[in-house]
Amino acid sequence: MDFLSFLGDNLATFWTYTAFANFTWGHIIMLFVGLLFIYLAIAKEFEPMLLIPIGFGILIGNIPFKDAGLQLGIYEQGSVLNTLYQGVTSGWYPPLIFLGIGAMTDFSALISNPKLMLIGAAAQFGIFGAYIIALTMGFEPNQAGAIGIIGGADGPTAIFLSSKLAPNLMGAIAISAYSYMALVPVIQPPVMRLLTTKKERLIRMKPPRVVSQTEKIMFPIFGLLLTCFLVPSGLPLLGMLFFGNLLKESGVTRRLAETARGPLIDIVTILLGVTVGASTQATQFLTLASVKIFALGALSFVIATAAGILFVKFFNLFLGKNNKINPLIGNSGVSAVPDSARISQTVGLEYDPTNYLLMHAMGPNVAGVIGSAVAAGVLLGFLG
């Protein structure tokens, strides 16, 4: 073999290792999906903290390569991406994110008006509406449960539950959950307008009372004991959520609370986002099941929003004239914190520029986080 043909053979071999030689149309489609996520995050500012890592993760995960045991892909045991992905598959990223959420959440609105908790419960109908529809579409009960949790509008919960109930669908479920959380400003307002009258939208709620520190400290302790005695399978998520909140409210662990709601949650969000994005390899992701999951995800958000609003209207039948709840905060039982509460505020201001609903909406919003974690615990208990 002369030197030139040796070089030629080497180049030909090298070519087989490049992405150009290995790409499929599936990879191209997924690369465009990743670019779309990045575009939405930067140009439209839809959940940039999530969509940038996920979008870039999709790019990382969809650069094709020759399967030569080089430990490159996220599904190859021992690869760097696979090691980082363990936090998703073993389900320990989501509880750490919940720790941070707990450390940054002020439950005052909920404590001062605890009846708002029930709105957070009602919105969980989205989960089970999607569960029922998923069953009729032919999914197994465990898969339907994992898909239904998209309606909880809580990315970490969706990842946690799907990693336990239907690991093969986790990529599609996570992407769907985060996408629709980003699209809350598009999905919810039409449903809110459709289901409320002009008179209802103008309801002014009593301002929340001042909540003492003792009450704030008692909330995570009682919250943990009551919810986890009822649903121990929700312990990883609820335990960390309430623990984080106690760090915040105790007043003596400021450093820990700041770490949990700052550097820790940022690090885990980056790792979670990029690995979930990278897990959407076209060969694994582009299936009919993924399309169905996306359709079900949208439906579950609509059902959850509608259930929250209708529940408030129903609840108002039993409340005194001065204690009525504005049904525009019903949507915020969907626990996309704080986006859905912001939607309540924005839509409310359209009809009365001096009616500020944000503080009231934060109550059901954080109750929705608890409610969706409880619902995930129930699904895990029944189907896990």
Place this chain on the structure above:
Amino acid sequence: MRQRLIFIGLLLFAAIGADAQRTSSLKINEILVINQDNYQDDYGNKSPWIEIYNASPGTVNIAGCYLTNDPSNPKKYMIPKGDVLTKISPWQHILFWADGQHSRGTFHLNFALDSIGENYIALYDSDGHTLIDEVTVPAGNLPNRSYGLVEDGWTQAKLDEAIRLNSRYKDGSQLWVYFDDTVADGRYVTPSSNNKILDTNEKIENFKENDAQGAGMTLTAMGVVFSGLLLLFLIFKLIGNIAVYSSHRRAMKASGLSKEEAKGIAQQSGDMYAAIAMAIYEATELHDEEHTILTIKRSVSSYSPWSSKIYTLRETPIKK
């Protein structure tokens, strides 16, 4: 002294918690007394065997524990230490050969089983007197027929619960049963493997059969979600009322207000106090007209609390 007591208390608490995943979760799981054509050891011998099961979610090291077939001699065979294979993974098994040839290694016992009479077998903890589990294999064993728990690590309470839940077990089901490959009852001799081979997910099958539409799941799960948050609502309604009541009392005590006046103060929101404070400020602080610009300036700080002594060294709480 008090600190010491708290420390000892915490230590005891931790020890009790740790014990839950120690040797106490080991179970004698399956025994084959007459081994003619069954599993063979690394020497190619077919000897009687005893299977131990780790019924806990944590790895348990059985080294140092004792196996015996003599009730009067609990320390008959000490499972040697220093062998990594004595660690039993969660929900996994380990097999001992009852061939009376302990010189062949860790898993060969220094006693054999009686092929005619009954066999008492016990597992003792490393102290030599804490009984972990015991069983008596009835006499009259058949070749290649094992005697074991109906499902791995089960207790009578678990079987009773399964019967109560109307699962595949009915009244009269036994905890200890015979496993025989020649009888077509789905019970097979399974050394180092699950006694009950689960080829379906019972929970999922149950839902598919009884709740194909998902209505049952929806009602149950929503019931639980509502109950959980309703409980929280009730507790915090109560706590809120107590908090408001105590703030009335404080207000009454501090300012001599009547009950009704104090009630009004305690129930006001923070923004109302802010508005009142602003009004008082406007009314009492007299200023000339000033040309001011309200702006927001980004504050940049390179300071990190990780390197700060103020943050890392908290003052010892002052005892009152």
